Amino acid sequence: MMKILNYTSDVFKLANFQYKAEHRKKFFGILWKYLNPVIFMGIYTLIFSAIQQDGNRGFVITMGILIFSGITNSMNGATEWIYNHALINFITVRHALLKLFLSKVLFNFLPVFYLLPVIVIVQLFFFNYDFKFTISESIKILIFAYLVNTLCMIYTFIICIPTTILSKQFIDLQDLIPHVLRVTLYLSPILWVAESSNIYIDTFIKTANPFYFIFDLLNFVIDKDYSLNLISFIIPSLIMFISYYFFLHNSKYISKIRDLILYE
Amino acid sequence: MNSEYSVELENCSFSYKTRPKFSLKRTTSINDNVEQSVLKNIDLKLENNKIYGVIGKNGSGKSTLLRLIFDYYQPSSGFIRRNFNSGKLLDIPNTYQDDLNSIDNLEALKILENDRNSPNKLERVKEISRLTTEELQVPISHLSKGTQSKVRFGLTLAFIENIDFLGLDEFFNFGDLEFQENAVEFLKNEIDNLGSAIITSHSNSLIERLCDLVILIHEGEVVEIDESSEVLRKYKKLIL
Numbered sequence: 001m002m003k004i005l006n007y008t009s010d011v012f013k014l015a016n017f018q019y020k021a022e023h024r025k026k027f028f029g030i031l032w033k034y035l036n037p038v039i040f041m042g043i044y045t046l047i048f049s050a051i052q053q054d055g056n057r058g059f060v061i062t063m064g065i066l067i068f069s070g071i072t073n074s075m076n077g078a079t080e081w082i083y084n085h086a087l088i089n090f091i092t093v094r095h096a097l098l099k100l101f102l103s104k105v106l107f108n109f110l111p112v113f114y115l116l117p118v119i120v121i122v123q124l125f126f127f128n129y130d131f132k133f134t135i136s137e138s139i140k141i142l143i144f145a146y147l148v149n150t151l152c153m154i155y156t157f158i159i160c161i162p163t164t165i166l167s168k169q170f171i172d173l174q175d176l177i178p179h180v181l182r183v184t185l186y187l188s189p190i191l192w193v194a195e196s197s198n199i200y201i202d203t204f205i206k207t208a209n210p211f212y213f214i215f216d217l218l219n220f221v222i223d224k225d226y227s228l229n230l231i232s233f234i235i236p237s238l239i240m241f242i243s244y245y246f247f248l249h250n251s252k253y254i255s256k257i258r259d260l261i262l263y264e
Numbered sequence: 265m266n267s268e269y270s271v272e273l274e275n276c277s278f279s280y281k282t283r284p285k286f287s288l289k290r291t292t293s294i295n296d297n298v299e300q301s302v303l304k305n306i307d308l309k310l311e312n313n314k315i316y317g318v319i320g321k322n323g324s325g326k327s328t329l330l331r332l333i334f335d336y337y338q339p340s341s342g343f344i345r346r347n348f349n350s351g352k353l354l355d356i357p358n359t360y361q362d363d364l365n366s367i368d369n370l371e372a373l374k375i376l377e378n379d380r381n382s383p384n385k386l387e388r389v390k391e392i393s394r395l396t397t398e399e400l401q402v403p404i405s406h407l408s409k410g411t412q413s414k415v416r417f418g419l420t421l422a423f424i425e426n427i428d429f430l431g432l433d434e435f436f437n438f439g440d441l442e443f444q445e446n447a448v449e450f451l452k453n454e455i456d457n458l459g460s461a462i463i464t465s466h467s468n469s470l471i472e473r474l475c476d477l478v479i480l481i482h483e484g485e486v487v488e489i490d491e492s493s494e495v496l497r498k499y500k501k502l503i504l
């Protein structure tokens with residue numbers, strides 16, 4: 001137990017140092033990290049409260065997009081994680097790379113943790129047209145959202161390891177991944193709610209999108225839609241299994257990263 | 265260490281295939297998948313409590329030899345016996361984040377090095393880098409290049425306390441003359457306390473001052489092992 005606590009505290013400290021470094025670099029410092037999610041939140045609040053009074057759906061989508069922004073920021077960053085040659089000095093130190101990479105993912109998810117309560121408060125004032133969540137229901141939703149965010153953070157960490165290694169091997173991925181993620185981020189509100197009359201197309205959209213499960217989970221609690229689509233968990237589970245088996249199992253990622261740096 | 269040697273290499277060779285980097289526009293096509301022989305039939309015994317220097321032209325195999333010794337590479341043929349308990353190869357002096365000051369960097373490096381219980385590390389960094397607390401409180405990126413080098417040197421060497429075999433690969437390319445003098449002196453004392461070391465450098469004066477014995481490598485083969493003056497003379501002949 002002490003070991004896990006120490007480990008977690010180490011990862012938090014490293015993420016904190018990264019925050020500090022980022023803050024010192026720019027005039028507005030770390031605020032830039034919050035700007036993008038805050039803009040998204042503002043736009044969706046406007047759309048779903050004033051323009052289209054579909055508060056429930058708006059709440060799910062805004063929260064989902066916020067969590068998804070943590071995933072995109074982490075994966076974009078992961079394309080350049082192993083460009084630092086000095087990593088070689090830590091390669092033989094037990095758990096050093098694991099802590100470093102975990103802290104990088106946490107760094108990108110911290111704004112999400114801070115902004116989730118803001119969304120819950122915003123929905124109380126703006127989205128409550130077709131439903132009324134009480135304060136205690138809102139707190140339950142917030143706790144659940146934290147759990148979903150933690151789950152997404154673990155998922156992201158596991159897929160970031162192959163992302164960083166493959167981006168070093170296949171150079172074009174450094175450009176391709178940010179583009180794909182940006183498009184997916186913008187399309188997600190449509191992809192998440194789109195329904196055609198063709199069941200095959202709908203099933204394909206839910207199965208092929210490795211991030212659809214976020215919407216499914218949030219729908220489960222916020223929209224009380226208990227028809228949880230387990231098919232949306234197939235691809236993420238498969239990706240996690242492949243990433244774990246080929247990269248994380250027996251710390252294979254360490255020797256892969258070492259080779260990539262040494263044979264450069 | 266039970267043996268009289270820290271490391272023993274028996275008939276070690278090392279070669280590797282160059283790897284293609286995939287991109288839409290392939291930039292490395294000429295050398296893809298070419299078998300490159302780097303070290304050939306190396307027989308070497310590194311004695312305990314000695315500092316070895318490795319010299320040779322660029323591409324002669326100096327860094328590869330160190331990486332083989334420290335288990336970063338596996339030999340293509342031959343055998344390596346490592347008799348040291350805890351070895352560390354230092355490549356480039358490093359920091360965690362140049363936008364943080366040296367004290368924060370030290371704390372981050374303590375986490376990464378699993379060295380959380382060393383209260384005197386800051387004093388050690390000060391001693392090695394010869395900088396004041398005020399200078400260590402300035403973000404590293406705001407310091408002059410020379411001072412940055414001193415910080416990096418201090419932060420990296422602060423973590424060599426518990427090892428008995430040290431490798432330094434082209435580590436000394438920084439600082440003014442006075443600092444280099446002090447750095448060499450510090451390192452000599454430090455290695456005397458630790459045990460043994462192996463160092464690559466293109467600085468003949470550094471090798472001469474720091475090393476007990478020097479290994480000359482040419483085109484992947486060990487040409488000579490002897491005292492520094494002899495080997496350096498031979499090296500000059502070889503390159504001129």
